[in-house]
Amino acid sequence: MSEHVVDPGQYIKTWLILVLLPLFSIGAFLTGSRPLAIAVSVVIVLISTVVAMTRFMEIDRLPSFISYIFVTAVVFVGLFFFMVAPDVMKHDGQHWFKPAVQTDQEAAPAAGHR
């Protein structure tokens, strides 16, 4: 089965890291600054994911194609987001606007600018 030594001490250390990391995010949230919360959150989520995947899921011990598969899936999600977001986030265009959105916004929408 697993040839490598399985050390419970390492796992507890990893647990500690994963529990402490979100404390930074909570701290950033408590400062009330949204940009700070976003920045810290991105960093913390990335680090937590890498820590969990290497130290718990042991992805670095597996043949490298496993990592490529995982990264590819993430890249495709990114592709989806960046290609679709500009379209879905448009509130108006030539001869149309989204009426329900106007009520959410404080500023008046720009009149169709193309």
Added chain:
Amino acid sequence: MKVQATSRTAAGLPTGKLAVWWVIASEVPIFGGLLASYLMNRVANPGWSEGLEHLNLWIGAFNTLVLISSSLVVMLAHAAAARGDGQKAAARLRLTAAGGALFLCIKAYEWSVKIRAGHVPSAGGLWQYYFSATGLHAAHILVGITILLIVAAGAAKGKELQRVELIGLYWHFVDVVWVALFHLFYIVR
């Protein structure tokens, strides 16, 4: 009846592990699609902040602690299974499942508070995404609990101990998704 194909390792890792990683890879676009849709709508709707204020940060943080701890326990189950100790592995798997159940109870409590306050899925933009994202995640936790118990039943009899590591992999993945959800809904409002 055992099939020889199951024990082959031409790609360099056991079939079970390879399969679980493919499952995880296929789950990424499922959650990714939902969360990407949430994100693009969230960016376009600053007004949703108001709704998010109703989410209790500390409950979310406690749930995060519960899940991360249960991930630790499942790793300890894996350590026991690697030593061949099926009984201990089964006990730890069941403890992991209990952690998952605790998570679900807290989530159910959270949901009921929201619903009683009138924040239901049909109430609009933010809440439909909150309930569908946490609901999809909760469904995965439930499936995970079921499989944990099934694998525990086998491990207690000393059978199929390699599955302990595999359900652990799935469980870690569900944990990672929760960390992302926690940040997306509770931290970045």
Added chain:
Amino acid sequence: MASITASHGDPHAVDHHHEETNWFLKYCWSTDHKIIGLQYMFTGMAMALMGAFFIYVVRMQIAFPGHPVPGFGIVSPAAYNAAATLHGSIMIFWVAMPLIIAAFGNYIIPLMVGADDMVFPKLNRLSYQLFLLSALILIASFFVPGGGFGGAWTSYPPLSASGAFNLTPMGSTMWLLAVAIEFVAFLVGGINFIVTAMNARARGMSFTDVPIVVWMIVLSSILFMMSVGPLVAGAVMLLMDQNFGTHFFDPKHGGDPVLWQHLFWFFGHPEVYVVLLPPMGIVAEIIPVFSRKKLFGYRTIIYTAIATGVLSFFVWAHHQFVAGIDPRMANVFSATTVLISIPLAEMCFAYIATLYGSSIRFAVPMLWALAFVGEFLIGGSTGIFLGASGADIHLHDTYFVIAHFHYTFFPIAIIGTFAGLTYWFPKMFGRHLNEFWGKVHFWGTIIPFNFIFIPMFINGLAGDPRRYYSYEHFPQLATPGLQALRMTSTIATVVMLGFQVVFLVNFVVSLTRGRKAEANPYQANTLEWAAASPPPHGNFPVLPTVYRAPYEYNHPDREVDYWPQNEEPKEAIAVVSQAASEEATR
């Protein structure tokens, strides 16, 4: 039904196959990949009859608007919409995918890689049962109040999200559930294909010794797995909109219907390559065997398949050119759409290059394989017109689109299936199909097929919109000339459907009365021909070892014109093949 009996010397028959197990256990509860493959095949064929019936109703209504259709009655607008929707949905999800991916994948992959079964036999059985469940839910939806869903296979909201609009509140939810469960079935099944091909390959079989069809089914499963995610999310969202009052796609409450379109087509476009790659693979198996020549460009074909798969993630919005997306986005998608025709054309050219200078035998499987290449090239080229966003403004949602995708989908789902079925029938059932009636069936399918869809190009250019149940009220379209073309399509449809009876009779009769088949009737190289016809439980008495690539036909060092992968090398040639396989494993 097939008689897949255990061989008495089978070392894997440890429990139940020596005495007569009951019929249910053997044929309905089996974990044997061959039985499961046949289960998918027969279910897919049954669903094909259903899908064909629906399009018969649709075509008859178009040709004779308002007249009762024999075998159905008067076609109301709602019934027309439901028939058109269900024809499309059934043909893609319950015919194409089970036949060419699941049926052939399940039957052939373990045999071709030299394994005794799939790596997860019980999961395999589960995947079929989920698939069957999805088919039953879909069929049940025809009988609920309101009837079957009629909002098109693309299920765009707000129509699909609101029972008040689509008038099929139960049918629309059941349709969506059926599709979602079908997706899960194929996710589960796909895991089996991928892991089996990766891990359970025979000793000596490196990645470049794997037959092309196995590569293609594996790539197709990976493509499916990576692309279906957003649509699963979208299906959850649409189900909630339909049943829980959410507003994901409802513009009146801040939702966006275009979001659904993106979620759908992000999967929908890779999906067409998911269904395209396996029949491309089947054709790649057939052509070398019936031209006795090595496949041209094995690695090229694989690289172009991968390139097609990757590129397919970058073209989806060409389905949405006129949906109100940003025109600058449309430019990008036009460019990528035109680009993707390149690797596909390359694959077809590799097949043509294989044929060049070879000695072709026009057996029935070869006829189907050649027809695939020819008809698909027409489909692919007409796609370029649609991929250019400017032209698409005129052509979108017209019959031109229908003709284009039938010139691609028909080769994929129907020609590909018949190619595989006529090729592997001897292996699956231990008997040969009748060659003469096979040719009658072939010509009786291909000729009418062209008479169905060529008129549709013309009608589409003239402006015939899709999904309209009659053109009587549109003076520019209700002309005798255009109606004559529609009538031609309809008559050709009926003729083509009629000829399928020839196949069905041939199939059923040959099962019991066909000429008995030996293990390797075509003198082919790949490993499935090393097993008995049909293979016993466990496939091979001794699991084979592979010594060479799969397409060594007419090799200069050999007297016979084929060289099976598992044939042990003779001393003198051992050195040559050793070096060759080392190079291949590099």
